[in-house]
Amino acid sequence: MGKCEQCIVRQFSALKALSKEELLRMADCKTSYTIKKGESIFEEGETTNGVFCVKDGVCKMTKLSANGKDQIVKLAKSGELLGQRSMISDEPANLSAVALEDMEVCFVPKSEIMQFFNQNNQFSMNMMKTICGDLKDADDHMVSMAQKSVKERLAETLLYLHDSFGTNADGSLRIQLSREELAGMIGTATESCIRLLSEFNKNGWVDLTGKKITIKNKNQLKKISE
Amino acid sequence: MGKCEQCIVRQFSALKALSKEELLRMADCKTSYTIKKGESIFEEGETTNGVFCVKDGVCKMTKLSANGKDQIVKLAKSGELLGQRSMISDEPANLSAVALEDMEVCFVPKSEIMQFFNQNNQFSMNMMKTICGDLKDADDHMVSMAQKSVKERLAETLLYLHDSFGTNADGSLRIQLSREELAGMIGTATESCIRLLSEFNKNGWVDLTGKKITIKNKNQLKKISE
DNA sequence: TTTAAAAAATGATTTTTATCATACAAATCG
DNA sequence: CGATTTGTATGATAAAAATCATTTTTTAAA
Numbered sequence: 001m002g003k004c005e006q007c008i009v010r011q012f013s014a015l016k017a018l019s020k021e022e023l024l025r026m027a028d029c030k031t032s033y034t035i036k037k038g039e040s041i042f043e044e045g046e047t048t049n050g051v052f053c054v055k056d057g058v059c060k061m062t063k064l065s066a067n068g069k070d071q072i073v074k075l076a077k078s079g080e081l082l083g084q085r086s087m088i089s090d091e092p093a094n095l096s097a098v099a100l101e102d103m104e105v106c107f108v109p110k111s112e113i114m115q116f117f118n119q120n121n122q123f124s125m126n127m128m129k130t131i132c133g134d135l136k137d138a139d140d141h142m143v144s145m146a147q148k149s150v151k152e153r154l155a156e157t158l159l160y161l162h163d164s165f166g167t168n169a170d171g172s173l174r175i176q177l178s179r180e181e182l183a184g185m186i187g188t189a190t191e192s193c194i195r196l197l198s199e200f201n202k203n204g205w206v207d208l209t210g211k212k213i214t215i216k217n218k219n220q221l222k223k224i225s226e
Numbered sequence: 227m228g229k230c231e232q233c234i235v236r237q238f239s240a241l242k243a244l245s246k247e248e249l250l251r252m253a254d255c256k257t258s259y260t261i262k263k264g265e266s267i268f269e270e271g272e273t274t275n276g277v278f279c280v281k282d283g284v285c286k287m288t289k290l291s292a293n294g295k296d297q298i299v300k301l302a303k304s305g306e307l308l309g310q311r312s313m314i315s316d317e318p319a320n321l322s323a324v325a326l327e328d329m330e331v332c333f334v335p336k337s338e339i340m341q342f343f344n345q346n347n348q349f350s351m352n353m354m355k356t357i358c359g360d361l362k363d364a365d366d367h368m369v370s371m372a373q374k375s376v377k378e379r380l381a382e383t384l385l386y387l388h389d390s391f392g393t394n395a396d397g398s399l400r401i402q403l404s405r406e407e408l409a410g411m412i413g414t415a416t417e418s419c420i421r422l423l424s425e426f427n428k429n430g431w432v433d434l435t436g437k438k439i440t441i442k443n444k445n446q447l448k449k450i451s452e
Numbered sequence: 453t454t455t456a457a458a459a460a461a462t463g464a465t466t467t468t469t470a471t472c473a474t475a476c477a478a479a480t481c482g
Numbered sequence: 483c484g485a486t487t488t489g490t491a492t493g494a495t496a497a498a499a500a501t502c503a504t505t506t507t508t509t510a511a512a
Binding site: 145 | 311344360412
């Protein structure tokens with residue numbers, strides 16, 4: 001069983017404030033899971049009673065809208081914690097977490113986290129800052145949805161995927177999303193997403209090879225996204 | 227100078243966890259302001275270095291989008307705290323706060339709030355819960371923007387205004403927003419907003435008398451908003 | 453009170469986006 | 483391996499929404 005001490009999640013999340021003893025205690029009560037691509041870590045409406053540490057892999061956080069489409073609210077990668085919000089609010093999960101690639105996650109029960117809260121001020125502060133960051137992102141994202149065109153949002157999203165998740169050796173976006181998922185991030189119909197990708201391709205701004213998307217003209221995409 | 231102890235903000239915000247002594251200390255270092263309708267409490271990009279307690283009145287929290295339109299991200303009413311997020315993140319304000327009616331607000335400096343954080347665990351927890359609530363609202367709002375039509379969003383927004391801010395004696399919505407502001411909440415062009423309001427009016431779902439909007443058929447609006 | 457300015461309303465038109473239909477490609481399965 | 487399913491692509495069309503123009507109403511100011 002891992003010791004948490006060297007875990008990537010410790011370096012990038014609120015957990016960095018934990019002491020050695022606290023880490024050992026956490027290592028003791030955590031549960032490790034392997035999640036296969038396409039499987040869910042938790043579903044909207046579920047009571048999780050703890051947080052999940054993403055050790056490896058990327059997942060989408062989605063919400064089912066009234067019209068039956070899955071909106072991707074955010075992507076979470078290794079180093080992040082999932083389910084903090086609902087744990088703190090004492091509510092069922094507002095979003096589902098579904099693996100976009102094979103993942104390694106650990107579950108830490110709420111009781112444990114709550115102890116850290118009470119003992120370790122820096123830990124609380126760190127978690128608060130993370131959630132505040134999420135709130136800012138959500139507000140900004142909301143304004144994009146409300147004010148930008150689908151084309152602008154596609155350009156913006158491609159740049160985000162590039163900058164946040166990087167590229168493969170051949171320069172293509174590392175994160176592999178289906179067209180439907182990409183449309184779900186942008187908030188549009190799958191066909192519209194495909195059509196605009198084709199247009200970007202024809203303009204030479206991106207290259208489409210199979211499922212792979214390669215950004216060819218970052219500046220142009222920046223200009224488009226405003 | 228007010229004592230904070232009886233203040234409405236204390237009943238509805240994280241401040242309810244403060245002890246008598248803490249409240250006295252806060253009363254001592256706070257500054258009270260009267261804000262006229264249309265004036266701003268703070269602007270996007272400004273460093274506020276504290277939080278504002280809304281004693282009376284309602285304000286809009288807006289973000290200027292790239293196309294020059296003000297998107298209203300949320301409305302804040304008496305009892306709420308403003309500027310918590312940027313204070314905790316140690317960042318400039320992400321949103322502007324502009325009074326929709328005459329307001330009474332108090333400013334409490336960051337140093338004071340931070341002391342409460344370190345001393346009073348319940349206070350931290352309360353504030354965290356508030357921010358978590360905001361995050362959930364923002365995520366839900368984002369999904370609405372991405373997946374719902376303008377008509378659905380208008381119906382939803384009218385119901386929200388009704389349920390959250392109530393009505394005047396004559397049944398009209400208490401909150402007075404210009405058509406431009408309403409459009410800014412929904413995320414649409416002012417003309418589209420006006421056109422749909424007219425349509426709702428013709429259908430008998432709302433009544434328009436001057437600036438006043440009265441909801442006539444709540445169920446129908448609920449059905450429209452899905 | 454009259455006038456000027458701002459806000460609201462409506463029409464005409466264009467642009468954007470969704471939807472439906474179908475074709476094609478690629479992955480999956482027996 | 484071929485057959486079937488799933489994902490991607492594209493065309494045609496309809497619906498939704500933005501934009502521009504103009505009129506009417508309301509508000510504020512002189």
